Amino acid sequence: MSYDKSSFGIIALAAYKPDWTLFAAQLRSIQNQTHANFECLISADGGFHEIRDFVSRELGGDERFRVVGFDDRLGFYGNFERAVQQVPERAAWVALSDQDDSWYPSKLELMIPYLAGASLVAGQARVVRLPDNEVVSSSTRRKNVALDALLAQNQVTGSLCLFRRELLDLALPFPRLNTISQVHDHWLAVCAKSTGGVRVLENVVQDYVQHGGNVLGEVGGRKSLFGSFKHLRQLAGKYQGSLGPLAMLKTAHELSFGWRKVMADALRTRVEVAAPGFDEGIAPFESGHTWTATIRALVLALRRGDVALSCFLEFVAGAPFEMFLKGRRR
Structure with a gap:
């Protein structure tokens, strides 16, 4: 082509x-x-x-x-x-x-x-x-x-x-x-x-x-801890239909591990001829991932500046529900 x-x-x-x-x-x-x-x-x-x-x-x-x-x-x-x-x-x-x-x-x-x-x-x-x-x-x-x-x-x-x-x-x-x-x-x-x-x-x-109508803004001010909590609570109400602690934990999980797992699992199923590094790339986030691979990938990416601290903290917030799900699968 x-x-x-x-x-x-x-x-x-x-x-x-x-x-x-x-x-x-x-x-x-x-x-x-x-x-x-x-x-x-x-x-x-x-x-x-x-x-x-x-x-x-x-x-x-x-x-x-x-x-x-x-x-x-x-x-x-x-x-x-x-x-x-x-x-x-x-x-x-x-x-x-x-x-x-x-x-x-x-x-x-x-x-x-x-x-x-x-x-x-x-x-x-x-x-x-x-x-x-x-x-x-x-x-x-x-x-x-x-x-x-x-x-x-x-x-x-x-x-x-x-x-x-x-x-x-x-x-x-x-x-x-x-x-x-x-x-x-x-x-x-x-x-x-x-x-x-x-x-x-x-x-x-x-x-x-x-402008005021952006679906996803490119640049915004940093949220305070209270602001982040309030935003997470709003998202829980919208996507989980509840403002309770469990709904907030599930929302934090879907914002981080959940969406990445959906993508990684879809890639594992669909990709027939993969680029070099494919297996290592999706392993930290696909179903059945090991915590060693996940933590290593996130920490190294944070140190290199390839992920922002706010993104890293989203995974920290999503970890409790991810551990709960992994425990149920055993």
């Missing part, structure tokens, strides 16, 4: 009740890419007719942009899955897009050639905050890490990545766990790392726009 200026690809954009001003800016930034051989597939998670008509008006009927809609709303994880399910086999590559960022004109032209050496390529973003376009960070500072560290903490933001079309043969259908840590880009990243590799570039390729 060729990955050059002539290669055709799909940009999969998940849309839901967009801010129309930001949405228009993002659409125009895609339309103005210097690599023009693409189709932008916009999956509307509700409001299909409104989004379709807006895209047509805003882009002057540009036939590269197509909106598909569905009767049921699935949320951003399921909506991205539906979007990539529509990608035709003739596409060489797939790029993911949020509805409210702004791509730099040469983003695709710069990144596509790197797919010759990796299944997935990711860039960096400048983080800006509305309403004043305040620059929060000049770069997201993602990095290349080993599979076990990537499983522990994601280094790939969906809107910053491109991947080979055939990665979807492994990644679909997306695995499921009803938790906020279940995200499409993390799953795609570990799929790529397990097979053809991941390449994280230092190049800043877009603005990542922070």
